Amino acid sequence: MxxxxxxxxxxxxxxxxxxxxxxxxxxxxxIIEDAYYTFSVAKNIAHGNGISADGENLTNGFxxxxxxxxxxxxxxxxxxxxxxxxxxxxxxxxxxxxxxxxxxxxxxxxxxxxxxxxxxxxxxxxxxxxxxxxxxxxxxxxxxxxxxxxxxxxxxxxxxxxxxxxxxxxxxxxxxxxxxxxxxxxxxxxxxxxxxxxxxxxxxxxxxxxxxxxxxxxxxxxxxxxxxxxxxxxxxxxxxxxxxxxxxxxxxxxxxxxxxxxxxxxxxxxxxxxxxxxxxxxxxxxxxxxxxxxxxxxxxxxxxxxxxxxxxxxxxxxxxxxxxxxxxxxxxxxxxxxxxxxxxxxxxxxxxxxxxxxxxxxxxxxxxxxxxxxxxxxxxxxxxxxxxxxxxxxxxxGKLMNKSQFYKYQLPLVMKYVPETEFVSASQSGTLGFFRKKVLNLDGKVNNDVLKYNKRIPEYLSLKKVKWFCDWKFFAELNLGNNPEKAGWKLIHRYGDFNLYHKSSE
Structure with a gap:
């Protein structure tokens, strides 16, 4: 043998x-994108922020x-x-x-x-x-x-x-x-x-x-x-x-x-x-x-x-x-x-x-x-x-296999344009939420509150006073409407498959 x-x-x-x-x-x-939801919860527990994915709100999405x-x-x-x-x-x-x-x-x-x-x-x-x-x-x-x-x-x-x-x-x-x-x-x-x-x-x-x-x-x-x-x-x-x-x-x-x-x-x-x-x-x-x-x-x-x-x-x-x-x-x-x-x-x-x-x-x-x-x-x-x-x-x-699109495109896009003091929302927020504070999850995996606003995400974002969104075009249309620009969301920049939107104050 x-x-x-x-x-x-x-x-x-x-x-x-x-x-x-x-x-x-x-x-x-x-390691895949969804693992970073778990990592975020573990990190917040370790740092004394409670059982939370964002350091502020309780979660059971793990x-x-x-x-x-x-x-x-x-x-x-x-x-x-x-x-x-x-x-x-x-x-x-x-x-x-x-x-x-x-x-x-x-x-x-x-x-x-x-x-x-x-x-x-x-x-x-x-x-x-x-x-x-x-x-x-x-x-x-x-x-x-x-x-x-x-x-x-x-x-x-x-x-x-x-x-x-x-x-x-x-x-x-x-x-x-x-x-x-x-x-x-x-x-x-x-x-x-x-x-x-x-x-x-x-x-x-x-x-x-x-x-x-x-x-x-x-x-x-x-x-x-x-x-x-x-x-x-x-x-x-x-x-x-x-x-x-x-x-x-x-x-x-x-x-x-x-x-x-x-x-x-x-x-x-x-x-x-x-x-x-x-x-x-x-x-x-x-x-x-x-x-x-x-x-x-x-x-x-x-x-x-x-x-x-x-x-x-x-x-x-x-x-x-x-x-x-x-x-x-x-x-x-x-x-x-x-x-x-x-x-x-x-x-x-x-x-x-x-x-x-x-x-x-x-x-x-x-x-x-x-x-x-x-x-x-x-x-x-x-x-x-x-x-x-x-x-x-x-x-x-680092060749042949796709690099993490979330780390390569989504995270740098947000880091460059969104002020650290402001929240940014995303459906796919695992990697983003792990490496950046003030990230609002919209698919409900680690955010129970958003589940109450099924198909009413614009209302939820308005309630939370969140004016930034960064994700694929599919999720932008799913969450912000078929035409985000008509709903008042301005496309700030596109990087890879990720679109960064900002909504001006109403």
């Missing part, structure tokens, strides 16, 4: 080296556990770039820890069934997880996704190792579920599904099933209760503003496309190409075709795999059980987000649990190639490693 060990070290060094890019690069990809975990990055320094660097290092370590958990789960489940040594299977699994372009994107994007992967894998791993159910392991499972809920609120579906699942466990007497199910759910509820209370007490809704701003039923073709694209992409995570190739409906059909091929291949080459898991040792059976739970959780998320979330461009991130299922299929497939000494094994693993190394080199060079 020396060959694979070397590839794994190369990948880790390549990823970790991204932590030492210069200031204008460290704030860029793979995921609490991850946000509070990164508060120390802002508490130890006033240098925003250094804080982002610290957060990125934390995410790299979390990514590596997730790969460790994933590899441990696969090693102890499939080693005997695949007739492969535990050490070999561990390194194959560790390598495949760490080299995946989709895991790379989602675990290092600056959001809570990396923590979700880690905690979900910890939940699976702990359940897998249970011999007999007792109060200790039920309490720990309840704690892990509670942490998942305060990492991302949609994990409440996992708590409900697991509650029902425990009730159906025939290996226990019904009384024990009921007690354990209630205990597990109660612990998860108690851990997440402060978050539920905070939302309802201050904002009259248990749903954070980040969810409310994108909540709504709307059956449109782009949602169908994006949900199918997310499912297909997440089932074969190593084919993610940063939306450069294999895109559109062709990409969806190609990926579903690849999934079907892998499943049929494994069915032919490894017949009765699921039955063998059921009949094998306790650890394998536990893995199969928890895999069913996670799969059902994933299906619920598919319907929830398809029906009720307008943020269809983030479906692939919201459905991250499917990515784990897809990566399991990938590992089994590549492990079979290794066991049978197929030449494809070496070429495929080398290709995966090369792809991720090229991505890191690209990120170091």
């Amino acid at each position: 020396k060959y694979l060990g070397i590839l794994t070290v190369v990948i880790f060094v390549a990823i970790f080296s991204l932590s030492f890019r210069n200031e204008t690069s460290i704030i860029d990809h793979p 995921q609490p556990l991850y946000t509070f975990l990164i508060v120390p990055a802002f508490a130890i320094t006033n240098n925003d770039y250094l804080s982002v660097r610290i957060i990125f290092i934390f995410l790299v370590l979390l990514f590596t820890a997730s790969a460790f958990l994933f590899a441990s789960i696969i090693r102890d489940t499939f080693s005997e069934l695949l007739k492969i040594g535990k050490k070999e299977l561990y390194w194959i699994s560790f390598f495949i997880y760490l080299s995946s372009t989709l895991f790379f994107k989602n675990q290092l994007n600056g959001l809570e996704t990396g923590l979700i992967f880690f905690l979900l894998l910890a939940f699976i791993r702990y359940y897998q190792k249970i011999d007999k159910f007792n109060y200790k392991n039920i309490i720990i499972l309840g704690v892990l579920q509670g942490l998942l809920v305060i990492t991302r609120i949609d994990s409440v579906f996992l708590v409900i599904i697991f509650f029902i699942f425990i009730l159906t466990k025939k290996e226990m007497a019904f009384k024990n099933r009921l007690i354990f199910a209630l205990l597990s759910g109660l612990i998860a509820f108690i851990i997440s209760l402060p978050w539920w209370w905070y939302n309802y007490h201050y904002f009259n809704s248990i749903m954070p503003s980040s969810g409310r701003s994108q909540f709504g039923y709307d059956f449109k073709i782009h949602r169908i496309f994006n949900i199918l694209s997310a499912i297909a992409q997440n089932l074969v995570p190593d084919t993610y190409t940063f939306d450069r190739v294999i895109v559109g409906w062709g990409g969806i059909f190609a990926r579903f075709g690849l999934v079907i091929f892998i499943i049929l291949f494994l069915k032919i080459k490894l017949p009765g795999l699921i039955k063998k898991l059921s009949d094998n040792n306790r650890m394998n059976y536990r893995f199969l059980e928890i895999l069913y739970v996670v799969t059902l959780f994933s299906i619920v998320l598919i319907f929830w987000y398809f029906l009720f979330s307008s943020a269809s461009h983030f479906y692939h991130r919201y459905l991250c649990s499917i990515t784990l299922i897809g990566q399991i299929l990938t590992v089994i497939f590549i492990s079979y190639l290794f066991v049978n000494k197929k030449i494809f094994y070496y070429s495929l693993t080398s290709l995966l490693a090369m792809a991720l190394v090229i991505i890191t080199v690209t990120l170091h060079s």
Whole structure:
């Protein structure tokens, strides 16, 4: 396994080296615009400004556990770039820890069934997880996704190792579920599904099933209760503003496309190409075709795999059980987000649990190639490693991959023309609000007040006495009217795709 060990070290060094890019690069990809909403909240908490995105108004547009975990990055320094660097290092370590958990789960489940040594299977699994372009994107994007992967894998791993159910392991499972809920609120579906699942466990007497199910759910509820209370007490809704701003039923073709694209992409995570190739409906059909091929291949080459898991040792059976739970959780998320979330461009991130299922299929497939000494094994693993190394080199060079348009265009535009003492508004205000004070968010992700003024943004801006707006033309027309100039907004300057408007005193 020396060959694979070397590839794994190369990948880790390549990823970790991204932590030492210069200031204008460290704030860029793979960290995304929405991460800066969370960063702003964490920074304001650290600086004693309360739970706020702008330093003045309370917000609940963030995921609490991850946000509070990164508060120390802002508490130890006033240098925003250094804080982002610290957060990125934390995410790299979390990514590596997730790969460790994933590899441990696969090693102890499939080693005997695949007739492969535990050490070999561990390194194959560790390598495949760490080299995946989709895991790379989602675990290092600056959001809570990396923590979700880690905690979900910890939940699976702990359940897998249970011999007999007792109060200790039920309490720990309840704690892990509670942490998942305060990492991302949609994990409440996992708590409900697991509650029902425990009730159906025939290996226990019904009384024990009921007690354990209630205990597990109660612990998860108690851990997440402060978050539920905070939302309802201050904002009259248990749903954070980040969810409310994108909540709504709307059956449109782009949602169908994006949900199918997310499912297909997440089932074969190593084919993610940063939306450069294999895109559109062709990409969806190609990926579903690849999934079907892998499943049929494994069915032919490894017949009765699921039955063998059921009949094998306790650890394998536990893995199969928890895999069913996670799969059902994933299906619920598919319907929830398809029906009720307008943020269809983030479906692939919201459905991250499917990515784990897809990566399991990938590992089994590549492990079979290794066991049978197929030449494809070496070429495929080398290709995966090369792809991720090229991505890191690209990120170091600042070429090919798009630089953050918000940092490159929106922020300088505002800094040049808008006085520091005046508020500027924007729908996309993550990066802008992180690097500049007095920014008013208009899409509602971190601003509950604006949600009361749906389609009445000019009235809201007038009420708040905000006379500056900077965003894309689409958002200018959405917020200021189809013709902002006729409504009294003067176009001051255009930079990149961003338009800066100012409204003179009425």
